[in-house]
Amino acid sequence: MPSVSRLITFRISHYCEKARWALDRLGSSYVEECHLPPLHRFTTTPLGGSSVPVLVTEAGVFKDSAEILNYADELTSVDSKLYPPASELRQEVEQLEAKFNHRLGIVTRQWGYFYGLQDRELMQRLWCESVPKWDRVLFPVVFPVTKYLAHRSYHISAESANTAYRQTQQIFKTVSDRLADGRKYLVGERFSAADLTFACLAAPMLLPAEYGGVFPTLNQLPNEMTEQIQFLRETVAGSYVLRLYREERHAPKCR
Ligand SMILES: N[C@@H](CCC(=O)N[C@@H](CS)C(=O)NCC(=O)O)C(=O)O
Structure with a gap:
């Protein structure tokens, strides 16, 4: 019998949602092991990795x-492949x-x-969902470290957040076109x-109801954020993502 x-x-990560959606679509049997950053490194480093997602299989x-x-x-199977068999189409998909x-x-x-990261209670709820007991217990100690590391590695500031929103609008415009x-x-x-x-990586700015991980709800967020989300939801690219989530993000066939 193949191992799981x-x-x-x-749980919150949009890159992890990408992997989760692909595995759910495949009907693959897997167990999700969620961690609090940076405690994930105790698991990913011995596996030769660093960031999440990491998938451990028999292969x-x-x-x-x-x-x-x-x-x-x-x-x-051929009829539900994520990469088209024709090489030109495949190349286009891989480039996007x-x-x-x-x-x-x-x-x-x-x-x-x-x-x-300005809302410690919210981050506690989001980061600690489904993590092992020790990750939860260590949250108060770990949070200031994680917050510092996240600011440093992801270059987080009010200015970069504004630029990030503008860049997202530009990417949405190319997709809408x-x-x-x-x-x-x-x-x-x-x-x-x-x-x-596209759907997974745009999801933090759209909060689709069918997201397979955990996200805040609109009413847990500051007005400035919800206004930006509402604006993007109404673009062609934004409503396209919401449609993909409604029509293509089916519940896992098995776990
Ligand atoms: N290239 C990676 C990027 C994944 C990534 O950036 N993961 C972040 C979470 S969103 C992470 O694990 N950060 C913590 C770390 O690098 O240790 C992928 O697509 O899998």
Whole structure:
């Protein structure tokens, strides 16, 4: 009998949601192990990784969301693949995925943490959901360290949050333009890794109800944040993400 894979995550992380969505879509049997940052390093470092998500399977350890999608895709039947078999389409999907990974995911996180880290109780609820007891117990000690590390590694400030919001608007504009011809998906005729990646990495600024991890609700957030979320939800790209979540983010087939 094949052993059950382990998905190491932060419950809130949009990169982890990318891996989770791909595995749920595949109907793959896995157990999610959530951690509080930076305590995840006790798990990821011995596995040869650092950041989350990390997927541990019989076939090997996958230490990046794109690697996890590629692994999941190899196990997926032809009619529901996330990467199109035709090489030109596949290349387009991979280029969009890389662009969203390296730009969109970074700025939506920067924006979210700028506001979120100012609210210790909210971060406690979000970061501690489903983590082991020791992570929860250590939260009061760990929080100031994590907050400091997050500010330093993600370059968080009021100025970078403003820039991040403007950059997200620009990326949304390029996606809206792409959808302007009435196409249903970003590349080709089918849902692909480009759509999945865009939806997950835009999610912190849209808060879709079907998000597979944990997010705050609108009424837990400051007005400035909710106004920006409402504005983006009404763009073509924003409503596209909400549609993808409604139509494509099905509950896991098995766990
Ligand atoms: N390239 C990675 C990026 C993942 C990433 O940035 N993960 C963040 C959480 S959103 C993380 O683990 N940060 C803590 C760390 O690097 O130790 C992927 O796509 O998997």
